Amino acid sequence: MHAMHVRDLDLNLLSVFDALLRERSVTRAAAEVGLTQGAMSHALNRLRAYFEDQLFVKTPTGMAPTAKAAMLAPAIMEIMAKLREDVVSQAQFHPQTARRSFTLCMTDMGELVFLPPLMRQLRKFAPHCTLRSVQVPLPQVKDMLASGEADLALGSFRTAPDDLFQQLLFLHEFVTMVSVRNTAVGDTITREQFETLRHIVVTLASPGGAAYDAAFDEHGIRRNVYLSTPHFLAVPLLIDQHPDLIATVPLELGNVFAKLGTVKIVPPPVPLPPFGLRQFWHPRFHEDRANIWLRRLIKETFEHYPDVRTD
Template sequence: MHISKVDLNLFIVFEAIYAEGSITRASLKMNLTQPAISHALNRLRQLFDDPLFERQGHVMVPTPLARSIIDPVRQSLRGFEVTLNGVERFEAAGSERSFSLALRDVLEASVLPPLMARVAREAPLVGLNTLQVGRRELESELAAGTLDAAIDILLPLSNDIRRTLLATDQTVVLVRRDHPAVRGTLDLDGYLTLEHIQTSSRRRGPGLEDFELSRLGLQRRIRLRCQHYFAACRVVSQTDLALTMPERLARVVNQQFGNQILGVPLQMPSLDIYLYWHANVDADPASLWLRGQINDAVLVT
């Protein structure tokens, strides 16, 4: 079937139902009536000869066919949007646009304060949503435009995803200010005699420092495994446990605790942080502006 015979607005409705999981919420999102959304869905069902969505309780669950076409539909819609925006200038000072940025929670505390300070000065009406997106879904969400950019470590993504190095971080060790066994310096023997906190969102598995220790045939004792560095820093301030973590975040989170920040007494790889975006917004004025704000914000942290 030739594209000229298809109403492309139907695919906007399709994406809205897929994203919202509900005809009611899709109608609110698109500012259309529920009968109008239902009529568009019926036309799509005839076009594809497939129900596309099946009701399960209050949720519209996509069929296998709908799941197979959502990514190319989103990429196509994103391409049209970029083309339309490309003929317009992006005026940050008057824009009311909202950007979505994938950002691991470990980076939020160091990146967001300077970034939002810059955005507030240059674009007082622009909004920013930060999300934690699974790394397997990162490329498809950038392609679909549900994400404008992402900040993460070096990832094995396709050539459709552009990247630039934002910053290089180091690893440090935190112990409480009056730790009885540590006075300003820490060697490897001392590091191994301490009991440690491992901070990770995963239920199990070693940290980067454990990999490096294993290369030397060594192992540390993990006394506590927790999810967030803020909680870990607070535990450090009230116990004799040690915490190994990225230096940039340590300088921010540790301000109210006053723990000692020491060098890691073993060879550790640097922690490289990258900014990612899709090739289809490479020259998009709004994306260029956002990437510039992120780059400048990270440089001052």
């Protein structure tokens, strides 16, 4: 087909063709595409002129496609499907009907804190969407967000790249976790006990503990570090099996593990600054409707943490 002839085709007419093909009625097709019956008849006449064929003719059972219309139908239906799925669907985001997977970068502690409340909210407001959690080194987070492989990063990335957008969700405090079988430590832990007992320290690519490490240094407290691990979830099991070990962890983590009955939490012997948990996203997706919706959902879910929304 000549290029000039291609430019003569109004793409809106393809939606008219598609509706007539499915509805077999000028009235019903007009209602579907939002036209009056007169405007629909005019659009059909334009289609007939363009393709030099009647395309749809009246029969006792409705508007039937001609042989040429039947020949054109597969290609036009495919074009309309691609437009709806790959173009129109990107212009808006309707959570109740959307079918997509959201990918979040977070640590195992982040999964423990964020996923249960977020899953409840997502299943309520976007029932056909799913979640995927990935743990990647900090230097790779920006590339994951830029490429769209991940939608958001959630956590305490104190050295996150400056060109990422970020939003504070809530502040976390620290507690010290002790085995319930460690009878030497009661409801509080003394500085002497804190310095004498051996510690488990969680080390991440971007240490969330940098602030409280500095606080210990400022107070001249030296921790007797026995084990460093990148995994928060291993800590309570290790303390249960080795009651002489202790660990200083975020409050929510300590609360969850204390419910298991094998460990208890006590205030650290010195005041520690809280740290902020944030969500991060790449500028490429700052105006993306689905990303905006997800960010808003997460902010609304956690802005009153720990009294998160569950309704």
